[in-house]
Amino acid sequence: MVKARMLEVARDRLVLIWNLLFAPLLMVGMALVFSASPQTVAKVGVLGEAPLSAETYPFLGTPAVQFYRETTPEEGILKVERQSIDLLLDLRSQPARYWLNDDSAKGRLLQQLLVAGDSRAQAQPVSGEKLRYADWLVPGLLALNIMLSSLFAVGHVIVRYRKSGYLKRLKGTPLRAVEFVGAQMIACLILVVVITAAMFTACNAMLGLRMEGNYLNLLLVATLGSMSMIAMSLLVAARVASEELSGGLLNLIAWPMLVLSGVFFSLDGAPSVVQALAALLPLTHMLDAGRAVMLDGAGLLDIAPDLLALCAMTALFLALGAWLFRWTQD
Template sequence: MSDSLRRIGALFHARNLEFVRDRAALAWNLLVPLLLVLGFSLIFSGNQRPLLQLGVVGPLPPAYQALETIPQLRLVEYESLASAQRKVRHHQLDLLLNPAGGNYWVNPDSPGGGLAEYLLKGHSLTPLVRDTLPGQAIRYGDWLLPGVIGMNLMFSGLFGVGYVIVRYRKNGVLKRLRATPLSAAEFLCAQLLSRLAITLVVSLLVFLVAHWLLGAPLLGSGWLLLLIALLGGAAMASLGLLVAARLQNEELASGLLNLISLPMMFLSGVWFSLEGAPAWLQGVADRLPLTQIIAAARAVMLEGAGWQEVASPLAQIALFTLVCVTLGAALFRWNAT
């Protein structure tokens, strides 16, 4: 057992040194996420939204359909009352209608809330009871930060494990390692642990810089956020391991990894929400591991969610990791043949 741990430790140390000495990879993992968050924070630092947004709990009754004719007003239907109320608190909705309950909610600190309330009262609709939901506005940069960290976990795990293993196989490194006492399980364990350590350090640095310089919020537990990053990094690294289990062509590996990563990047809510997308597309996106990672991180950072609120996505991420590691280890070959 001690010999096995020494072999894993030696390979873990060697892989970390290889990463640190690769200046291009180091700069990409550290600087690009920070520059993305900083750039988008500056671009969207003002109030760029041109429309008033009103939420409606459930379907819109005929008595309120006159609202749809108001210029520069967008109506968004919600099935979940709690989700819609959070958006009012964070100034992402100017007003929330609840026709079934006979009331509406408005954030008294929202710049558009008063105007939305004035338009509502001026259309001779069924009277509603006014309630308030105070809360802090969430800037686009704050909303983007968990997505950028999740995207960095994805690319770092897929290419830092998958592409590297394929390169090792093509260059004959795996063939030489096979001649040593190192077992396949030890090699894979060292690769996964190395990538997890790197992604955790990078994610922590990105978050701390954004927190200190840009004032990015953390309303929930920092330890819970760290656990999400740990499980997310493990999930992406295990997926990279599964892709690279037998491949020996770097071009094919790069193509497959991009084929996996690009759809996840656009469908998992890194840059924008899919609330207005077709239901079937939202259903597909909800099952992607990156979606679970980002949703859990945003819930902890922006909504103060605790362990119970993120237990379901964390369980799905852990199950996905277990399946990928099991299949990747079973399919792994030192040589291509």
């Protein structure tokens, strides 16, 4: 069954070509979309529980600057080093402290505005290489490709098998349901990981991506993330026999992850409700772990919470999918 499924995919060359070109084409499109001047010209992280308003601190009323609450100084300083944010402001101390990157033109401009309103603020300069948007975006595009390939390669295909009567014929063979579902998962996992590795290699060759961590750790993240997405697709494929309905349900699953998981933009500064919902999605954990490995050089212990979350979600989705699975519609 694994061999049959892989041969079926390999013979559809147009799908394979599209999967390989998806990330580069989408990256070019996103670069064109974001080439316009944004309304927000700078981003500042703030440490402290006080409201983010000019009444609390005059600098917080600076127009065209996005202020958000940072959780820990360590995370904020790392973002300043990579120039993911332009300045980190600590309002917990008196006088206030702030961190800026000496190589950031926006950071120096914000420093002048800050000191003009509070001359006692203490500077804490840091240094670091600027993080390119491509380095941050490519992991999101690869994770997005994993999500779409995993959801539709299993969920849509099994529904098509059920609608065409293929599953009904398989039911009359010694093949058990767990063996069939397992074969579909293994075949899809192999194909998704191989295609994603090829896409990563191509993007790395063209862009020279930043890679601070271990490639094996990144492969483990991609594998566990793919497994969780494939298992999630079984919830749709378990009983549905309509390809139109399955397509709608799979899109209903995919779009919230696309919007809430931080594929194209950071969730820093998003409402706490949005961040809580994002934590329930497997794509969020795959992206957080993947970016931590690539951009921060995180090890297995650092990304262990995300990996455990992916394993738990995979087990839950598999259990529900196996319980709901039916060979035929009736």
